[in-house]
Amino acid sequence: MAPSGSRSIKNGCKRVLYWIPVLFIALIVAWSYYAYVLQLCIESIEHTGEKVIYLLVYHVIFVMFVWAYWQTICTRPSNPLKEFHLSYSDKELLEREDRGESQQEILRRISRDLPIHTRTNSGAIRFCDRCQLLKPDRCHHCSVCDRCILKMDHHCPWVNNCVGFSNYKFFMLFLAYSLLYCLFITATDLQYFIKFWLNGLPDTQAKFHILFLFFSASMFSVSLASLLTYHCWLVCKNRSTLEAVRAPVFRHGTDKSGFSLGLRKNFRQVFGDEVKYWPIPVFTGLGDGCSFPTCLVNVDPEQPSTSPTGSNPANKSAAEGRQFPSKPLTESQSRLLTSTPSWSENDSATGRKGANNPGMTIENEA
Numbered sequence: 001m002a003p004s005g006s007r008s009i010k011n012g013c014k015r016v017l018y019w020i021p022v023l024f025i026a027l028i029v030a031w032s033y034y035a036y037v038l039q040l041c042i043e044s045i046e047h048t049g050e051k052v053i054y055l056l057v058y059h060v061i062f063v064m065f066v067w068a069y070w071q072t073i074c075t076r077p078s079n080p081l082k083e084f085h086l087s088y089s090d091k092e093l094l095e096r097e098d099r100g101e102s103q104q105e106i107l108r109r110i111s112r113d114l115p116i117h118t119r120t121n122s123g124a125i126r127f128c129d130r131c132q133l134l135k136p137d138r139c140h141h142c143s144v145c146d147r148c149i150l151k152m153d154h155h156c157p158w159v160n161n162c163v164g165f166s167n168y169k170f171f172m173l174f175l176a177y178s179l180l181y182c183l184f185i186t187a188t189d190l191q192y193f194i195k196f197w198l199n200g201l202p203d204t205q206a207k208f209h210i211l212f213l214f215f216s217a218s219m220f221s222v223s224l225a226s227l228l229t230y231h232c233w234l235v236c237k238n239r240s241t242l243e244a245v246r247a248p249v250f251r252h253g254t255d256k257s258g259f260s261l262g263l264r265k266n267f268r269q270v271f272g273d274e275v276k277y278w279p280i281p282v283f284t285g286l287g288d289g290c291s292f293p294t295c296l297v298n299v300d301p302e303q304p305s306t307s308p309t310g311s312n313p314a315n316k317s318a319a320e321g322r323q324f325p326s327k328p329l330t331e332s333q334s335r336l337l338t339s340t341p342s343w344s345e346n347d348s349a350t351g352r353k354g355a356n357n358p359g360m361t362i363e364n365e366a
Helices: 002-017 020-042 048-074 088-096 100-111 169-199 206-238 241-245 262-272 312-322 331-337 345-356
Strands: 140-144 147-149 153-158 161-163 296-298
Touching: 002 020, 020 048, 020 169, 020 206, 020 241, 048 169, 088 100, 153 262, 169 206, 169 262, 206 241
Parallel strands: none
Antiparallel strands: 140 147, 153 161
């Protein structure tokens, strides 16, 4: 009992410590609200029209910023569907095998019914020993959350949560609105910051809040701008932070652009089809997080197709025999592939070359 009790205390202390960065951000935001609304707008700004406009715009940005931050923190990361978990019989069969090659043969047999195209660096099936499941494409195990996260980007200490498929849009909006929040404060506080150095402000505590408000907002703006720029680049390339560090491996080899469908479709995959919902922190992403469309020229014969099967009777009968749904992509995600890209002559030649080698899966970026 003693080791179990000490372990529980240790885990409880860890959970408390994980919330310290979030508490720090909350305190900074609370102080900035007090400094801007009370000390700057109400106490220091004398012109009523300017005061009203500043307060109205500030509160709109503040509400969107807090809403996006809350959604990023509180949205539970998505986990793989039950189809990717090993059954009891498969677990027993896997435990009885001592040799790695025999275990891989079992995993390859199971993966034939699943829309899995990525592999380990050695070409093996991606399997999580802790969660006892076959990892879907772009899924990774988080050591902090101790679970597999769909389309995991990174574990962010500032939100005490994994950023992945279910909350990546919220994280992007959180970065955008926090940057807008800091830039607005910096721009509207600038003239009073200058007055501070020219001794043009009344000798009250408000002038010190104005001073530190300008410094903190401007410094946060620099870091947030760089982070937002980087994640915008990732969205345009359809990559996660983990995939930018280590490119995904497919049957034909490493391909850093394996999931890229072109700028417009990459953006829609995160923010959805409805433009009116793009700036709002509600989930509008496409797909289910377990399978992702790729620019496949020659589909892996061992895996189910990630594009609509069409009306081919042979494809239809083969799909009906699979345990996993014949259309692993949801309808919204499949729409990403409906507008056929204009393949260049080089891409066409590559496709013909792949057709001559049916054991190879070739992917290109649209």
